[in-house]
């Protein structure tokens with residue numbers, strides 16, 4: 001999978017892709033992430049990417065021209081399954097959306113800034129708008145990093161124990177069961193004995209029961 005991220009702050013996005021699972025996914029060539037500096041597509045001598053808002057009011061708006069130049073260039077090189085704009089009023093990211101996007105070959109993610117992008121970008125270039133929650137961030141970069149993490153970790157082969165991602169919360173409409181590691185006894189706080197029974201069937205049943213109970217208690221809306 002190839003992800004092209006259009007941003008005015010490429011440096012802000014470097015770190016999330018340089019560690020742990022996202023780093024390994026790129027090393028294994030299962031995903032290629034390109035950070036594209038929107039200023040490289042500005043058409044004036046000042047590398048401007050934003051301008052005043054028509055109709056007045058505080059705050060700048062990201063101009064259509066550099067974004068269009070950048071998207072035209074990318075689209076001339078390959079086909080894209082989706083051109084996504086990170087936006088607080090987009091569809092709310094969830095596991096189902098992450099699963100769906102993880103199956104794509106090529107996507108573009110546009111990060112907004114300031115007051116957002118000129119509406120004509122959204123109308124004519126963007127195929128999907130995604131929000132990471134009902135709150136406003138100062139830019140789309142952190143939201144794009146969240147989206148990418150949720151997608152990349154479920155690409156087959158990225159997590160070495162492939163089945164482990166399938167048992168994460170939300171994958172089967174349930175919250176994940178509690179997990180424990182050594183020591184067995186920490187100052188009297190013990191691990192449930194069933195997990196030491198060695199009986200896979202009983203352990204699976206216990207985990208499922210825990211998942212159901214947790215989901216009922218914490219996220220009954222998932223039922």
Ligand code: SAH
Pocket residue numbers: 085086087088089110111112113114115116117130131132133134135136137138139140141143
């Ligand atoms: N004035 C706009 C917010 C602009 S915030 C409004 O009220 O809707 C600047 C940029 O940050 C946005 O263009 C978007 O790319 C990003 N952003 C902010 N909050 C976000 C969220 N919850 N999810 C995804 N992107 C977000």
